[in-house]
Amino acid sequence: EVQLVESGGELAKPGGSLRLACAASGFTFSGAWMSWVRQVPGKGLEWVGRIKRKNDGETTDYAAPLKGRFTISRDDSENMLYLQINSLKSEDTGVYYCATDVYFGSGSYFNEWGPGTLVTVSS
Amino acid sequence: QSLLTQSPSVSGAPGQRVTISCTGSSSNIGAGYDVHWYQHRPGTAPKLLIYANNRRPSEVPDRLSGSKSGISASLAITGLQAEDEADYFCQSYDSSLSGVIFGGGTKVTVL
Numbered sequence: 001e002v003q004l005v006e007s008g009g010e011l012a013k014p015g016g017s018l019r020l021a022c023a024a025s026g027f028t029f030s031g032a033w034m035s036w037v038r039q040v041p042g043k044g045l046e047w048v049g050r051i052k053r054k055n056d057g058e059t060t061d062y063a064a065p066l067k068g069r070f071t072i073s074r075d076d077s078e079n080m081l082y083l084q085i086n087s088l089k090s091e092d093t094g095v096y097y098c099a100t101d102v103y104f105g106s107g108s109y110f111n112e113w114g115p116g117t118l119v120t121v122s123s
Numbered sequence: 124q125s126l127l128t129q130s131p132s133v134s135g136a137p138g139q140r141v142t143i144s145c146t147g148s149s150s151n152i153g154a155g156y157d158v159h160w161y162q163h164r165p166g167t168a169p170k171l172l173i174y175a176n177n178r179r180p181s182e183v184p185d186r187l188s189g190s191k192s193g194i195s196a197s198l199a200i201t202g203l204q205a206e207d208e209a210d211y212f213c214q215s216y217d218s219s220l221s222g223v224i225f226g227g228g229t230k231v232t233v234l
Binding site: 004035037043044045046047050061062063064097099102104105106107108109110111112113114115116 | 125155156157159161163166167168169170171174175180212214215216220221222223224225226227228
């Protein structure tokens with residue numbers, strides 16, 4: 001059974017940094033593309049970015065409005081996915097999900113999701 | 124403002140059919156990019172319902188179906204059940220943003 005479990009969400013101050021983690025099990029993590037998606041309170045889902053598998057260069061893509069403050073990385077030896085958020089802003093408050101990112105046809109979709117971790121940015 | 128527009132809410136009685144629409148533009152759905160659909164209940168992980176416009180994962184019942192035409196896509200739920208009460212999001216790719224985009228979500232209420 002595929003399991004994705006996020007952690008690291010907490011109350012943080014504006015301007016600070018956070019590192020979120022996602023522990024994966026039940027599938028071949030090293031062979032998977034992975035994405036982070038967030039949901040800001042009262043709004044819909046927003047894609048943050050993805051990291052491809054090593055065989056595809058382990059390259060990263062980020063949502064254009066978020067480029068610069070977010071960094072996605074992975075540790076295939078530990079089956080872990082990470083999201084580093086720097087220069088935190090109040091609008092980063094929300095629930096952050098990790099998801100398996102499946103490329104199919106003309107784009108990708110998110111096949112499996114974790115339950116999310118809550119990030120609150122407030123002074 | 125989402126590049127994919129969904130009506131904020133739709134409702135129906137048990138057993139009825141409801142349709143959720145997702146309207147994009149020439150840089151996303153109209154450009155031929157696939158549309159995918161998710162169900163999301165508060166406090167839980169989103170669930171993939173439809174991928175590549177009309178394909179259903181094996182565990183999703185066939186009373187859910189997806190379609191796409193022009194710059195729009197739709198998710199239909201027939202035989203509405205209480206468990207269908209949730210938020211539903213469409214997702215695609217946008218060439219002008221060079222990234223994944225989601226619709227704003229539609230809340231389905233079972234009367």
